[in-house]
Amino acid sequence: MAQKRQRTYQQDIVGDGILAVQKVREPHTEASGKGIRCGLIGICALFLFVMLVLPLAVVVINALRDGWAAYQEAVMDEYTVRALQLTLFTAVTAVAVNTVFGVFAAFLLSKFYFRGRQILAALIDIPFSISPVIAGLVFILTFGNVGWMGDFLKAHGIRIVFAVPGVVLATVFVTFPFVFRELFPVLNAQGKDEEEAAALMGAGWFTIFRKITFPHMKWALLYGVILCAARALGEFGAVSVISGHLRGKTNTLPLHVEILYNEFNTTAAFAVSSILVILAVLILIARTIVEWKKA
Amino acid sequence: MYVQMEHINKTFDGFQASNDVTFGVEKGHLAALLGPSGSGKTTILRMIAGLDKPDSGDIMIDGMRVNDLPGSRRGIGFVFQNYALFRYMTVADNIAFGLEVQKKGKKEIRTRVEELLELISMQDLGKRYPHQLSGGQRQRVAFARALAPNPQLLLLDEPFAAIDAKVRRELRTWLKEMIGRVGITSIFVTHDQEEAMEVADTIIITNQGRIEQIGTPEAICHHPATDFVSEFVDVERYEAFAALASSHGS
Ligand SMILES: Nc1ncnc2c1ncn2[C@@H]1O[C@H](COP(=O)(O)OP(=O)(O)O)[C@@H](O)[C@H]1O
Numbered sequence: 050m051a052q053k054r055q056r057t058y059q060q061d062i063v064g065d066g067i068l069a070v071q072k073v074r075e076p077h078t079e080a081s082g083k084g085i086r087c088g089l090i091g092i093c094a095l096f097l098f099v100m101l102v103l104p105l106a107v108v109v110i111n112a113l114r115d116g117w118a119a120y121q122e123a124v125m126d127e128y129t130v131r132a133l134q135l136t137l138f139t140a141v142t143a144v145a146v147n148t149v150f151g152v153f154a155a156f157l158l159s160k161f162y163f164r165g166r167q168i169l170a171a172l173i174d175i176p177f178s179i180s181p182v183i184a185g186l187v188f189i190l191t192f193g194n195v196g197w198m199g200d201f202l203k204a205h206g207i208r209i210v211f212a213v214p215g216v217v218l219a220t221v222f223v224t225f226p227f228v229f230r231e232l233f234p235v236l237n238a239q240g241k242d243e244e245e246a247a248a249l250m251g252a253g254w255f256t257i258f259r260k261i262t263f264p265h266m267k268w269a270l271l272y273g274v275i276l277c278a279a280r281a282l283g284e285f286g287a288v289s290v291i292s293g294h295l296r297g298k299t300n301t302l303p304l305h306v307e308i309l310y311n312e313f314n315t316t317a318a319f320a321v322s323s324i325l326v327i328l329a330v331l332i333l334i335a336r337t338i339v340e341w342k343k344a
Numbered sequence: 345m346y347v348q349m350e351h352i353n354k355t356f357d358g359f360q361a362s363n364d365v366t367f368g369v370e371k372g373h374l375a376a377l378l379g380p381s382g383s384g385k386t387t388i389l390r391m392i393a394g395l396d397k398p399d400s401g402d403i404m405i406d407g408m409r410v411n412d413l414p415g416s417r418r419g420i421g422f423v424f425q426n427y428a429l430f431r432y433m434t435v436a437d438n439i440a441f442g443l444e445v446q447k448k449g450k451k452e453i454r455t456r457v458e459e460l461l462e463l464i465s466m467q468d469l470g471k472r473y474p475h476q477l478s479g480g481q482r483q484r485v486a487f488a489r490a491l492a493p494n495p496q497l498l499l500l501d502e503p504f505a506a507i508d509a510k511v512r513r514e515l516r517t518w519l520k521e522m523i524g525r526v527g528i529t530s531i532f533v534t535h536d537q538e539e540a541m542e543v544a545d546t547i548i549i550t551n552q553g554r555i556e557q558i559g560t561p562e563a564i565c566h567h568p569a570t571d572f573v574s575e576f577v578d579v580e581r582y583e584a585f586a587a588l589a590s591s592h593g594s
């Protein structure tokens with residue numbers, strides 16, 4: 050008994066001689082626990098295999114079904130390349146806009162107290178709770194020919210709906226909360242004592258942000274950026290409504306996949322899909338690294 | 345009076361956190377704001393530091409009305425309740441921060457940081473990060489950081505609350521001695537009367553946003569001004585403590 054006690058409690062001299070007694074977690078040794086664990090792992094693995102790995106494998110296999118040459122042709126196709134370019138352009142813009150916005154919003158809402166800050170925080174979440182299709186429609190109703198900014202935009206020769214600005218706008222809207230949502234809890238949990246301490250010593254807000262707030266949030270920021278990019282690359286609903294599916298003009302990769310598929314051009318559809326899969330895998334790797342660093 | 349609060353009122357969403365607060369602290373004195381939790385002590389300290397603005401009343405420091413002066417220009421050092429050390433900076437960088445903001449020379453900063461590290465007996469720990477320190481060490485760093493830019497007034501919010509009961513007494517003596525050595529006017533917040541009795545020259549008793557009494561520890565014990573004070577202050581404990589202190593003194 051005494052021996053067991055010694056093993057489960059660890060005595061540790063901390064700092065300037067305070068004796069801290071820490072309970073060390075007992076290892077879980079029961080056989081039944083092991084059985085349950087194996088069963089759960091098995092179910093999990095099977096589920097992941099059927100839901101995720103298998104479909105992805107199908108994409109790759111189908112893409113290469115007619116051989117490497119056919120794959121290359123589909124991928125190098127002019128419209129595919131244009132769609133890839135638009136997708137990348139849209140994603141980079143959306144990430145840039147939402148990063149700047151998300152950082153400022155999170156800084157503002159976590160470190161300053163003012164009337165209506167809860168309302169503002171709730172507004173930022175709107176894109177999460179609205180179906181992307183409806184978001185697309187809202188933009189058409191706002192900026193389209195019959196929309197209430199339609200006449201104004203027409204008079205100034207600005208095209209938003211069925212044009213690249215509309216695609217970008219819709220993507221920015223849909224990916225709006227990601228960076229903010231990652232940053233806000235982190236900054237909120239930090240409190241504002243450190244910022245206040247720095248301000249009392251005469252530091253300006255930019256110094257405070259750079260030296261105190263930013264180091265605290267950099268991994269969460271990168272994580273938010275990655276999530277935002279992943280969503281921006283794959284966005285379909287909102288973009289589908291607002292883009293008008295103009296091949297080579299407003300078609301993004303996901304839209305292009307749908308068009309090819311509807312034309313029974315299955316191999317090409319899967320080939321183009323595989324580009325998105327590759328981008329997704331790259332993002333997944335980046336995400337894992339960041340998560341590991343963040344911990 | 346070095347610090348003088350005149351008829352200060354402060355409300356948070358209709359809740360009166362300070363109610364006609366008036367008191368003064370003399371130059372070089374160490375005063376304690378003593379009162380139960382929620383009685384408005386932190387609010388008073390934050391208003392002196394310029395972190396909160398009073399709704400009405402005057403805050404005077406060294407004969408000047410500072411209500412409209414930002415906290416950074418009031419010559420104040422502030423030790424936060426949980427120290428608020430900059431967690432991504434080393435101990436040395438924490439202490440140097442205020443000097444760097446003032447754009448002091450590199451050499452001057454280094455000399456001052458070394459001097460302060462020596463003052464808090466942590467010469468060898470300058471390269472550590474806050475999370476690598478014990479509670480007592482953190483408090484000492486917070487103290488040094490607050491003193492680095494040579495403030496004229498030191499404010500400390502519950503400086504011992506986050507520290508083990510065992511080391512608290514030791515640290516209390518240390519802090520009193522340090523403040524005496526530096527000779528800086530200081531106000532500290534506490535809800536622990538023993539702490540206030542032991543450390544302070546003057547005790548200011550707060551209750552529900554009001555000041556109940558101001559006086560020396562002895563005066564407060566033997567001549568409580570209100571029912572609240574006579575109930576809040578435990579005279580027996582004070583006398584036992586005073587006896588202990590005098591036997592140590594002789
Ligand atoms: N920023 C704030 N917003 C709303 N209420 C506050 C705020 N700061 C303090 N209070 C309220 O004012 C009262 C006094 O608080 P405080 O000064 O922190 O008391 P103490 O430091 O004596 O425990 C408390 O009831 C607290 O809830």
Ligand SMILES: [Mg+2]
Pocket residue numbers: 385386387
């Ligand atoms: Mg308090």
